[in-house]
Amino acid sequence: MIRAGIIGSTGYAGGELVRILTVHKDVEVVWYGSRSYIDKKYADVYQNMFQIVDAVCMDDNMDELADQVDVIFTATPQGLCASLVNEGILSKVKIIDLSADFRIKDVATYEKWYGLEHKSPQFIEEAVYGLCEINRADVKRARLVANPGCYTTCSILTAYPLAKEGMIDMSTLIIDAKSGTSGAGRGAKLPNLYCEVNENIKAYGVTTHRHTPEIEEQLGLAAGEKVLLNFTPHLIPMNRGILATEYAKLKKEVTYEEVKAVYDKYYTDEKFVRVLEKDVCPETKWVEGSNFADINFKIDERTGRIIMMGAIDNLVKGAAGQAVQNMNLMFGLKESEGLELVPMFP
């Protein structure tokens, strides 16, 4: 039995980790960290866990935690994991960080976009970017995994095969993404109030959203060139789900079949990536509650562009599900263990 600790277990991503790990046959959660709710019963914070989780919330003492568990998940604001981790801890436990601290290899880029000083730059190189479908081998060997962002996961998986195979002009790539409100976290902030979000849609963080450099770095690695792109997130009146609509110029004329073959090359064997049938557009509802990424594309011969679309549940494949997928790989378990979640509809 793997013993797991969660720092930040009462945010939405942390709560989703608990939901998934609670029924994972090889894992026992022994530490429900939550700075905001220390000593409060976890099920009093999340009543859905009443009679399921019987623990009280703990602090975020990572040193003490490292002595008690095999793996630590940090589902916390940026900067916390980097400020707590050290070699002593990493020698004892594996860490899966759901924040952005170790996602970006270039410290200056991280510090610029996040407006933070990085407290543990010495671990950045070692940290593995935990997009399992792309970095599976490295994840298996990792002590420290940087779990990708929600927008990032969706954006990268949707364009990755075409970037990797050099089929699109990367300088033309535009990502227009739409997210449910759980992506904004559980903080009590005016813009996230029901009446502010409901019956409303807006773009935000235009040209400045922090997931931009993460997407650029990863797709740049895939394409073998430096990538600059436009990424525009939008807030949608729904709880869960991210849809990314991505536009790029095709380098040459291609048929549906040719593009499909490229997607299939990378994803046919991937359990959690579903390339949909021709002309079926991904919908976030079809993946809700599951670890799936649904992807499809459409070629526009008139403009020479391809429109790629991807949908995930931001809290599962975009956060907790992917974290568990990483954990499974790190501990030599079946990659899909605990993640055979059937999407819930409606």
Place this chain on the structure above:
Amino acid sequence: MIRAGIIGSTGYAGGELVRILTVHKDVEVVWYGSRSYIDKKYADVYQNMFQIVDAVCMDDNMDELADQVDVIFTATPQGLCASLVNEGILSKVKIIDLSADFRIKDVATYEKWYGLEHKSPQFIEEAVYGLCEINRADVKRARLVANPGCYTTCSILTAYPLAKEGMIDMSTLIIDAKSGTSGAGRGAKLPNLYCEVNENIKAYGVTTHRHTPEIEEQLGLAAGEKVLLNFTPHLIPMNRGILATEYAKLKKEVTYEEVKAVYDKYYTDEKFVRVLEKDVCPETKWVEGSNFADINFKIDERTGRIIMMGAIDNLVKGAAGQAVQNMNLMFGLKESEGLELVPMFP
């Protein structure tokens, strides 16, 4: 491996049966009946099942189906199951009917409230009302189970202990219920359009809703007296969930502890009924996607009334989940097999 057939597998309740049975370790669904989508791939109707279910939709030939399976679920409009079932079929397979055909023991009452002639009255007496928490022993022995209605399940479980123990004046019982829109089914009807339901609430079926006699009959059996009550359903802008708020006069002054003891007497050992802690009101979101019924109550000393509240997911404990719970009992499986569904929040 139990072989299951579903007639009406493309309605919302049928889809939920598929979602649950797909991961039930002892069951294989071999017949996805759907009159509307015959010969169409099931996953083309419900894209969430893409790469999970690889079957095509079949007709509703119950005779043929009876030769192929061990259990038939009928998730169909009222009247269909009664018109198809016969002794030959019942001698071969167990039937769990999610429609109202066999829920009400008094044929005249059924025919009056449903405006239908009952086609198989000879099976009504044999049929077991499949509210597992109340009729567990009978369900285990049944060939034909009448799966309770969604409103009914919630309404009955919420008041049952107090009705059974004679603590409330049954003539004063009022049930004000609120349901998500999936309860209205997947038919393309104007009142169920997004723009008609969203940002709106209304009562409907006031004094005439068909679940009324079913609730009256069952609570009447519990109380040992004929019960007439007011049941008022409301349509809520959400997909899933039913909340029942129930009002009754207490027969005598009682304390919180006394009432709590009565609820505990009936539900402490029930895995799927959670009597919440003092002053915690049930919320439908806390049970979403699960088979739980969350219940609590509040005594109003000023008026001498008790307010009872219950919340379920109408498609799970109110339909498919309860049907599987019944199936588990009928086939001697662990009652909770396949139903350890953790509520999804948010």
Place this chain on the structure above:
Amino acid sequence: MIRAGIIGSTGYAGGELVRILTVHKDVEVVWYGSRSYIDKKYADVYQNMFQIVDAVCMDDNMDELADQVDVIFTATPQGLCASLVNEGILSKVKIIDLSADFRIKDVATYEKWYGLEHKSPQFIEEAVYGLCEINRADVKRARLVANPGCYTTCSILTAYPLAKEGMIDMSTLIIDAKSGTSGAGRGAKLPNLYCEVNENIKAYGVTTHRHTPEIEEQLGLAAGEKVLLNFTPHLIPMNRGILATEYAKLKKEVTYEEVKAVYDKYYTDEKFVRVLEKDVCPETKWVEGSNFADINFKIDERTGRIIMMGAIDNLVKGAAGQAVQNMNLMFGLKESEGLELVPMFP
């Protein structure tokens, strides 16, 4: 031109006052009070008012304000109006208080349910309860109007004719009310976050909601007897709207026509109360954005009860619209001036 000042203009009710008064032909808003946003442009707080309102937010100095305006609206938390008002102010301006400070005639009751000491009990008797349809004559003469609560307005109007005419047994009256989330105000609180409210319904304040004594007092005045009742509010995933479903025993058998005649007696001449046609249930969406209260009822011969239903927009007839209706009466304007708002659908 009437000069108006609003204290609390950046809450949801205050914002609605601005929306209505902006196009009221006899009124000019000259003071946008908002303790939270002093010196900030009003349109930066409510972008819908961009290029419509060009003012900056002011403090809540009622003395200064009294010198500048003819009428003050206080759309503030309980206690503020009572702590600011004095004879000097009342001698200069009319006050319409949207909080609860002057709604309840019995100070002890107010202090008990609100947990506050009343700072100006000397004005309670003078204050007129501003439910225009009932207290029109008194409102016209008032210096200080206590604008009714949202739940209260809906609950009282729905039952008033039958209470007044003695047709229902007041001891059996139960009010089950459902409200959109704007009723909870614009404070940044966890329970009002989008993800907490969306896809969810719950009861709250069961047996303890503060609108209870207000409803009891007013319906008691109508019925000519002391009334104790159960009032249970529910939070609904929508922005606006209140639906009240009310249950009571009829004192004797009556026909639809007899009850309809009673409703018509009180409401036929009321512009803002619409008694719907037979069997049409009120829906909140049909009154959205308007000052209407839509009302109907259904007699249940089986139980001897009548089910009354009422729908309003909580921010209009339940707050700002009613406040303007009161203002119109107090200043001798046409009662419906500025309130001929056509409900918006969908």
Place this chain on the structure above:
Amino acid sequence: MIRAGIIGSTGYAGGELVRILTVHKDVEVVWYGSRSYIDKKYADVYQNMFQIVDAVCMDDNMDELADQVDVIFTATPQGLCASLVNEGILSKVKIIDLSADFRIKDVATYEKWYGLEHKSPQFIEEAVYGLCEINRADVKRARLVANPGCYTTCSILTAYPLAKEGMIDMSTLIIDAKSGTSGAGRGAKLPNLYCEVNENIKAYGVTTHRHTPEIEEQLGLAAGEKVLLNFTPHLIPMNRGILATEYAKLKKEVTYEEVKAVYDKYYTDEKFVRVLEKDVCPETKWVEGSNFADINFKIDERTGRIIMMGAIDNLVKGAAGQAVQNMNLMFGLKESEGLELVPMFP
């Protein structure tokens, strides 16, 4: 008093016309056409109009109607207006067609994208494309106005100044649009059911949506060149609102102030177009129920692109409001008469 007739008065756009015209001081609606509800009271179809509109629904006999009114609005499916209109009618009344029949000057383009044979091509040249901010002079003289589509209005107004002034490379223009569900009409179709739309987002009509050639034609006229672009609509779980996010390469480096000056040049005097302050992103909720188009932009120096954003209420500025604005111009009224609708928030 202008006498108006509406063909298609019971669709969502037709209903919005009624809402607006009901309080328009110079107009009387005398014909509520609705093929689906002939002889039914209009207020029985739209209960919000109870006690406001006292008419019954009529057929769509345009010849008879032409004898009775001064202006006809056709809020009908594509093809109907073109099949009914003739010179005799146009010699008697003005027509404002909310369908696409006369929007596109090139018949072949219309017939290809709409899959219909055009029944009155002889009127296409005469018809004026009724985007008032751009074609004001022509609208004033028109007998037949083609009221722009909802997506089109939003998409064009957002990019128009930059296209007109040659600041963006039109071959790089990409429009990613998001619409509330009322845009899909009031037909009882499965994909528009509450449970299918709620908690969901999808793209649809990718590369094939019919508003594409309309946008291309109009922006092409502005830019003085043939334009091909990608337009991708998305369905959003909300009733009203369209947000367009538009991407294009800037032809040369420009400052915020330079671009702002261009927008101001075209829109400062436009009552219904609000160019927001720096860094304020348009939100659909801020224009709900009003005839405003809210627009802003952001320059991305990293990529050399500009991101333009526009928000409208699809039923007002995107349909009925714009139709009334056109009517006002055609009849020499104040352009904003009846359209001083303050956005409703929340």
